[in-house]
Amino acid sequence: MKKIISGLLFSSLILACNMKxxxxxxxxxxxxxxxxxxxxxxxxxxVRDGKILATGSDxxxxxxxxxxTIVDLEGAALYPGFNDAHxxxxxxxxxxxxVDLRGALSFExxxxxxxxxxxxxxxxxxxxxxWDQNLWEDKSFPSNEKLNELFPxxxxxxxxxxxxxxxxxxxxxxxxxIIPADPSIAPGEALMKNGKFLGVxxxxxxxxxxxxxxxxxxxxxxxxxxxxQKECFKYGLTSVSDAEEPLSVIMLMDSLSAKGDLKIRLDVxxxxxxxNKMHYSSPYINGRVRVSTxxxxxxxxxxxxxxxxxxxxxxxxxxxxxxxxxxQQFEDNCKWAFDKGFQVATHCIGDAANREALTVYSxxxxxxxxxxxxxxxxxxxxxxxxDIFRMYSIIPSIQPTHATSDMLWADERLGERIKDAYIxxxxxxxxxxxxxxxxxxxxxxxxxYTFFAAVYRKNLEFLPDKGFQMENSLTKEDALRSMxxxxxxxxFEEGIKGSIExxxxxxxxxxxxxxxxxxxxxxxxxxxxxTFVGGELVYSK
Ligand SMILES: [Zn+2]
Numbered sequence: 001m002k003k004i005i006s007g008l009l010f011s012s013l014i015l016a017c018n019m020k021x022x023x024x025x026x027x028x029x030x031x032x033x034x035x036x037x038x039x040x041x042x043x044x045x046x047v048r049d050g051k052i053l054a055t056g057s058d059x060x061x062x063x064x065x066x067x068x069t070i071v072d073l074e075g076a077a078l079y080p081g082f083n084d085a086h087x088x089x090x091x092x093x094x095x096x097x098x099v100d101l102r103g104a105l106s107f108e109x110x111x112x113x114x115x116x117x118x119x120x121x122x123x124x125x126x127x128x129x130x131w132d133q134n135l136w137e138d139k140s141f142p143s144n145e146k147l148n149e150l151f152p153x154x155x156x157x158x159x160x161x162x163x164x165x166x167x168x169x170x171x172x173x174x175x176x177x178i179i180p181a182d183p184s185i186a187p188g189e190a191l192m193k194n195g196k197f198l199g200v201x202x203x204x205x206x207x208x209x210x211x212x213x214x215x216x217x218x219x220x221x222x223x224x225x226x227x228x229q230k231e232c233f234k235y236g237l238t239s240v241s242d243a244e245e246p247l248s249v250i251m252l253m254d255s256l257s258a259k260g261d262l263k264i265r266l267d268v269x270x271x272x273x274x275x276n277k278m279h280y281s282s283p284y285i286n287g288r289v290r291v292s293t294x295x296x297x298x299x300x301x302x303x304x305x306x307x308x309x310x311x312x313x314x315x316x317x318x319x320x321x322x323x324x325x326x327x328q329q330f331e332d333n334c335k336w337a338f339d340k341g342f343q344v345a346t347h348c349i350g351d352a353a354n355r356e357a358l359t360v361y362s363x364x365x366x367x368x369x370x371x372x373x374x375x376x377x378x379x380x381x382x383x384x385x386x387d388i389f390r391m392y393s394i395i396p397s398i399q400p401t402h403a404t405s406d407m408l409w410a411d412e413r414l415g416e417r418i419k420d421a422y423i424x425x426x427x428x429x430x431x432x433x434x435x436x437x438x439x440x441x442x443x444x445x446x447x448x449y450t451f452f453a454a455v456y457r458k459n460l461e462f463l464p465d466k467g468f469q470m471e472n473s474l475t476k477e478d479a480l481r482s483m484x485x486x487x488x489x490x491x492f493e494e495g496i497k498g499s500i501e502x503x504x505x506x507x508x509x510x511x512x513x514x515x516x517x518x519x520x521x522x523x524x525x526x527x528x529x530x531t532f533v534g535g536e537l538v539y540s541k
Contacts, residue, residue, distance in 0.1 A: 023065040024048050025506075025535055028058045030073035031514055034500040035080050035484050039477055045078075047506040050534035054502055076529060077514035079480065080499050081238025081507030082447040083487035085435035086376055086397050089242040089266065090249050092441040093228030094216075095129055101158060102130035107142040110158065111150055126151065127213055128158040129441070131167070134303060134409045141191055144169050144199025157209045162301035162442055166206040167199050176212045188322065203300050203322050221252055222261075229264045233539035235446045236509030236528040239265040241437065241491055243345065243376065244295035247275050257289045263533050265507070267491040269293040269345055272333050283341055290491060293343040293374075296333050297324040298353035302379065302406060302413055307350035310382065314415030321350050331360055338364045345374040345397065351382045351420065358388040365392045374490060377402065380414065380421045389430035395490055396427040396434050400454035400479075401443040407459075407468040418469075424454065425472045435490035436482035447483050451515055452523045454479040460524055476516050506535035
């Protein structure tokens with residue numbers, strides 16, 4: 001009798017098992033933030049063919065699906081894969097090979113770091129990046145004198161944290177072949193003393209130095225992209241919007257992605273070059289690579305007083321910033337994108353730059369359109385211009401860590417206008433949503449810092465005490481949405497990723513602590529335990 005019962009039990013178990021649907025992976029026992037429309041939570045996910053099959057309680061999923069791979073999260077928090085809505089992917093990978101000058105507290109410290117980097121393996125061309133004179137006691141731009149003494153022969157080019165200024169030594173200036181009276185240098189772009197270069201170059205002139213760095217070989221370029229991907233996975237990024245690349249890099253990304261070497265989802269924007277515009281006459285999607293946005297600029301950066309302002313800078317009256325290109329070029333590029341069906345993403349920092357882009361956009365875009373044209377940074381926006389975002393469905397794309405990096409000195413540049421700067425909540429209220437990113441490598445790649453800066457408006461030293469202009473902080477829910485579903489929406493991909501819902505890609509990140517519930521002082525220390533892209537484990541601590 002017993003035997004029959006157990007036999008019956010056994011066969012009914014097999015029957016039950018066979019009746020269960022097969023999944024490639026089942027995740028259980030987690031705190032799963034789905035970031036769906038109701039911001040619901042669950043504990044379990046079933047995954048098949050790189051996509052989410054179902055979500056629910058452990059019981060529900062385990063009773064419906066079977067899998068050889070069961071991942072027990074042991075109560076850890078899982079979120080949709082993070083998506084950086086504005087970064088420089090190739091530049092970050094490249095930066096992993098240059099001398100890191102971030103956080104240097106004096107020019108002497110920079111010289112020390114350079115010296116150290118050359119010990120044992122001297123370079124033929126030294127590239128450094130990340131200096132910020134606002135962190136120094138003497139906040140004025142340095143001269144290249146000491147750099148020339150230290151490196152009389154090897155060219156040295158050091159990019160400022162915002163990449164809108166460089167310090168170059170004499171050898172690099174000679175190599176580029178420019179002289180003080182050079183007509184190709186726009187007024188104000190080269191700092192001079194007694195008719196000689198000081199070694200600091202801004203905007204277009206700075207770009208010339210950056211492009212004078214010897215090009216990397218194709219093999220090295222692939223390695224740079226793979227290194228960048230590794231860094232992203234380490235921080236839980238499964239998608240990025242890469243804010244402009246030249247054709248050669250986009251084509252390399254496309255081929256590495258097609259081969260399966262690049263697994264990260266890339267929304268890569270076109271540098272507004274003739275070469276790019278000739279090659280991509282319409283938006284292009286191939287697997288995980290998407291090319292549907294044209295990147296434009298109106299101005300430079302606030303730190304180097306390149307941001308275009310309506311009124312002069314508070315700390316140097318008479319200066320209103322530097323315009324990048326002409327108004328006509330900007331309009332022509334917008335027109336090209338509109339005609340060809342591309343999104344436009346324009347870099348605008350100063351209030352005059354934001355005003356110009358909003359005005360040009362609003363001339364082309366019909367009210368109520370869904371073309372999702374974007375303004376990158378939207379850093380200083382006059383209250384009178386705010387409504388234009390809503391009227392023409394223009395997306396403000398923000399970088400919360402910019403606020404907490406710049407807050408130490410931005411008021412010197414802006415004076416009273418600081419109230420119009422980094423107004424993320426007001427910007428969010430325009431469309432009810434906005435995407436966030438880091439602009440890495442200008443800021444850290446780590447999306448947890450984005451969350452922390454957006455919610456608490458403090459830097460990593462937990463300053464200021466009460467947060468910077470807290471009226472413009474985001475809620476935790478909105479901060480998480482901005483780096484997942486809203487970042488996906490900004491690239492028209494909210495239907496395939498950005499939340500944990502059946503049918504979407506199985507892109508997840510598991511953190512070692514739950515940033516939605518832990519105390520403020522714990523948030524910046526949250527680390528990624530696992531990153532999944534399309535159901536594949538791509539990073540594990
Ligand atoms: Zn950028």
